[in-house]
Amino acid sequence: MLFRSVVLYDRATGDRDAIGAQLAAERGxxxxxxxxxxxxIAGQGTCGLEIAEQAAELGVxxxxxxxxxxxxxxxxxxxxxxxxxxxxxxxxxxxxxxxDDVARSLQSGRIEKNDRLTGxxxxxxxTPSPGDLTFPIMQRLCGPGLVVTEEEALRAMALAxxxxxxxxxxxxxxxxxAALFHPADTxxxxxxxVASGGNADSGLFRQALExxx
Amino acid sequence: MLFRSVVLYDRATGDRDAIGAQLAAERGxxxxxxxxxxxxIAGQGTCGLEIAEQAAELGVxxxxxxxxxxxxxxxxxxxxxxxxxxxxxxxxxxxxxxxDDVARSLQSGRIEKNDRLTGxxxxxxxTPSPGDLTFPIMQRLCGPGLVVTEEEALRAMALAxxxxxxxxxxxxxxxxxAALFHPADTxxxxxxxVASGGNADSGLFRQALExxx
Numbered sequence: 001m002l003f004r005s006v007v008l009y010d011r012a013t014g015d016r017d018a019i020g021a022q023l024a025a026e027r028g029x030x031x032x033x034x035x036x037x038x039x040x041i042a043g044q045g046t047c048g049l050e051i052a053e054q055a056a057e058l059g060v061x062x063x064x065x066x067x068x069x070x071x072x073x074x075x076x077x078x079x080x081x082x083x084x085x086x087x088x089x090x091x092x093x094x095x096x097x098x099x100d101d102v103a104r105s106l107q108s109g110r111i112e113k114n115d116r117l118t119g120x121x122x123x124x125x126x127t128p129s130p131g132d133l134t135f136p137i138m139q140r141l142c143g144p145g146l147v148v149t150e151e152e153a154l155r156a157m158a159l160a161x162x163x164x165x166x167x168x169x170x171x172x173x174x175x176x177x178a179a180l181f182h183p184a185d186t187x188x189x190x191x192x193x194v195a196s197g198g199n200a201d202s203g204l205f206r207q208a209l210e211x212x213x
Numbered sequence: 214m215l216f217r218s219v220v221l222y223d224r225a226t227g228d229r230d231a232i233g234a235q236l237a238a239e240r241g242x243x244x245x246x247x248x249x250x251x252x253x254i255a256g257q258g259t260c261g262l263e264i265a266e267q268a269a270e271l272g273v274x275x276x277x278x279x280x281x282x283x284x285x286x287x288x289x290x291x292x293x294x295x296x297x298x299x300x301x302x303x304x305x306x307x308x309x310x311x312x313d314d315v316a317r318s319l320q321s322g323r324i325e326k327n328d329r330l331t332g333x334x335x336x337x338x339x340t341p342s343p344g345d346l347t348f349p350i351m352q353r354l355c356g357p358g359l360v361v362t363e364e365e366a367l368r369a370m371a372l373a374x375x376x377x378x379x380x381x382x383x384x385x386x387x388x389x390x391a392a393l394f395h396p397a398d399t400x401x402x403x404x405x406x407v408a409s410g411g412n413a414d415s416g417l418f419r420q421a422l423e424x425x426x
Contacts, residue, residue, distance in 0.1 A: 161418070165380040165411030198378030202426035205374070206419045213415035 011126075012118045035073030036131030044074040048081025051192060055086055062088040063190035066146065066175035069093035069102050070125035072134030074196065079141035092186065093138060093145045094175045096122040096153060101129045102138065103145025111135055121150050124171035124199065146185050152177040157205070158212035160195060169200040170208075224339075225331045248286030249344030257287040261294025264405060268299055275301040276403035279359065279388035282306035282315050283338035285347030287409065292354035305399065306351060306358045307388045309335040309366060314342045315351065316358025324348055334363050337384035337412065359398050365390040370418070371425035373408060382413040383421075 009019055017033075024031040034040065051065060065082065067075045072093065079091040093102045099120055104112040113129045120126050130138065148156075153170040156177035160168050168176070172195055178185065179193040200208075222232055230246075237244040247253065264278060278295065282288045285306065292304040306315045312333055317325040326342045333339050343351065361369075366383040369390035373381050381389070385408055391398065392406040413421075 158415070161380055161415065167374055167378040167380065202371070202374065202422040206422050209415040209419050 011123075012116075033131075035071035035127070036133045037073070038133065040073050041077040041080070041134065041137070043077070045077030045081040047074065047194060047196070048078035049085060051078065051089065051194075052082060052085035055089060055192065060089075060190055060192075061086070062188055063090075063192050064143065064186040064188060065089050065091045066094050066178050066186070066191060066193040067091055068125050068172055068174045068194065068196060069095050069145070070171070071127040072102060072130045072138050074194070075102070075142065076134040076137035078194070079137060083141055089192070090187075091138075091142045092178075093142055094178045095125065095145060095147055096120050096171070096174055097147050097149045099126050100145060100147045101127070102135075103147055105130050105135060106139060106142065106145050109139070120170075121204070122153055122169075122171035122174060124169055124197065125174070126171070143187075146178040146182060148174050148177040148181065152181045154208045155212045156180055157200070157208045161205075161209060162213055164195075166195065167198040167200060167205065168195045169198055170204070172197045172199075224336075225329075246344075248284035248340070249346045250286070251346065253286050254290040254293070254347065254350070256290070258290030258294040260287065260407060260409075261291035262298060264291065264302065264407075265295060265298035268302060268405065273302075273403055273405075274299070275401055276303075276405050277356065277399040277401060278302050278304045279307050279391050279399070279404060279406045280304055281338050281385055281387045281407065281409060282308055282358070283384070284340040285315060285343045285351050287407070288315070288355065289347040289350035291407070292350060296354055302405070303400075304351075304355045305391075306355055307391045308338065308358060308360055309333050309384070309387055310360050310362045312339050313358060313360045314340070315348075316360055318343050318348060319352060319355065319358050322352070333383075334417070335366055335382075335384035335387060337382055337410065338387070339384075356400075359391045359395060361387050361390040361395065365394045367421045368425045369393055370413070370421045374418075374422060375426055377408075379408065380411040380413060380418065381408045382411055383417070385410045385412075 020031050069075045075093045082089045099114050101112050101114045111129050153173045156173040160166050175193040179191045233244050280288045288306045295302045312327050314325050314327045324342050366386045369386040373379050388406040392404045
């Protein structure tokens, strides 16, 4: 039998890990976490395989690879794929200002938490802290984290509309924003930025175009 | 020496073919027309090669292929490519209502003109008539033309934003609009629609999202 239901919670006050664990226990379900899960990390790593393939086609063997980073699933997956396929490409996690738990964790050497989980337009990549599985991978393979402002993320969204003809949500635009507006923070002369995903609602997107396009 | 300048004209009253011919004569330049030019048609045909490749990967050997059509460069190029690589795929030109010179030309068997060249949001594909080179190709290879309203083009733009995460201009959305809103006008159960291009200014795009997303 297939059950399919969406359980909503308040991200400011609720604990989605606890809710997930409770539902799994009550209903005998298998919990699949959004990032701290080996198969999820492996799946996200296919983005790294694509980057390695495209970089090789272009003759790029050294570059910084900027990734929008929440709990680190995409970031650690891409880092593992590049370790195997393109070891000269170094991953740099990118986060919004005020929610830079991964950057701070990489700096301190232990898992740091965000003070708050609300109040950012980049909500898709706002997580409490890096995962128990993703953090050691990022620690071993990634360079220091980068941080961009919300304003920079909106400008990157508008530029992606105007120049790339793609729709990105604010959280999905932070790596592009870092590449565009923080060139001094990356090493070398080649930067690869991942734009992911595009779940911007139309009101927010109109606002970004109105103020930044 | 490289000259690069943009000469503006009024599309309601001016004749861009005459202006181009005059500039070429005065300055000794080579005129490259936007659609009635063998190399342009061949270049646009690479879109047809991609369609043939992707259709083969999916095991699709019969389908209707809807193309946004102005002067017929993209349409005839894709038709030639499919004739060679995927002859079971039939091209159908798609135009905005009131500017259906190609559909009428295919129906009457001779080159028909549009009454006017302004007043459509789909301005990128508003041309006076099919080209001398493109029309015979379309006549030989294409099925009847399809026509969509401006309203349908805007709805397709908004759906492309919401679902496909891509930016299309109104003229570039007419084939998607035909696929979505005129299913009875196509034969068989497989429809391929080309979305091209994305030069929507941000004001128009915001308006399309406000009214249709």
